[in-house]
Amino acid sequence: MLIGRNNFDIDDLKDTDEFTVQTTRGGKLKEVSCNMYPNVKLTFITAHRSKGLEAKNVIIINAKNRITGFPNQMTDDYVLSYVLTDAEEYLYAEERRLFYVAITRTKDTTYIITPERNPSVFIKELMTKQKIAMQYNNVNNNIEDNPTCLKCDSGKLVIREGDNKFVGCTNYPMCQYTNNYTEIIKNPIRCDVCHDFLVRRNGSNGPFYGCSRFPKCENTISLK
Known part of the structure; x- marks a missing residue:
């Protein structure tokens, strides 16, 4: 199950060479086909409509720090919060509850796709407060x-x-x-003393390899 915050989150996959997107059930559910793995069944639905549903694996897309990301930043009005007597204690409180709904739709594993340089504020909290690590994949460079x-x-x-x-x-x-x-x-050459890396340096007797942690580690290796 692919889950997005907004209906248009799936549009990034439309008209691409990798995916085909078809709308079914009166527009409420979108079937997604990956051309590389045609036998894998994928469906897309919004976080709101995912309540009560389950899938073996869930992928949350569009976890970006932008107005229409997740959280959708148009839902919390900073000016309006000054005049409301029942203002929420936490920023994006309703979005936070919706995000919780999304990440708990899985029977097995939830994956969250987020950009490295501009991740959702929810992702930052997961990484710093909940100690959930990020696996980085660079789509442009191997x-x-x-x-x-x-x-x-x-x-x-x-x-x-x-x-x-x-x-x-x-x-x-x-x-x-x-x-x-x-x-x-x-050119990753490991230091056999501190196990960091050796780098090329120049000395009075010519070039040599020295530890990148110098002066904490003074290990050297002659180029000869």
Whole structure:
């Protein structure tokens, strides 16, 4: 079962080479076919209409931090909250209840699709307060061959950009491993002392490999 916050959330799959979407039952239910896996039965429904339903596996889509994401930010009016005497204690309180309905529709596993750079505020809460890790998949660049994170042992190391480029874990913010040496992505050589990465350096006697954690780790290996 695919669950969206809005009816139009499924429109991103329409008219694509990967999926076919057909409307049934008077427009209340949409059948989705994946051309790569034609035998897999997929249905799309909104979170409101999913109440009381169950599926073995649930995928919640459009968990983005935007006005029409999940939560739908048009439902909570900041100005109106000042004049209502029964204003909810939590931001997006009704949306929060609806999100709970969506994630509990499964008999087995619920998957939530969210963008890495602009996730829903609900996703941030799940990751920080409930300690639910994120699995990162880059649809544009294959990262399967990237080094595995040394800290969490489940994420992949990728290049990120802040004030400067650096290496971070795809499970951030659950895992906050960083490394300032981006060359370790293509040339991951493990330090046999601290088990971090060795990077190429230049010394008075020529180039050598030194630990990226120097001066905490002073391990070196001669290029010879």
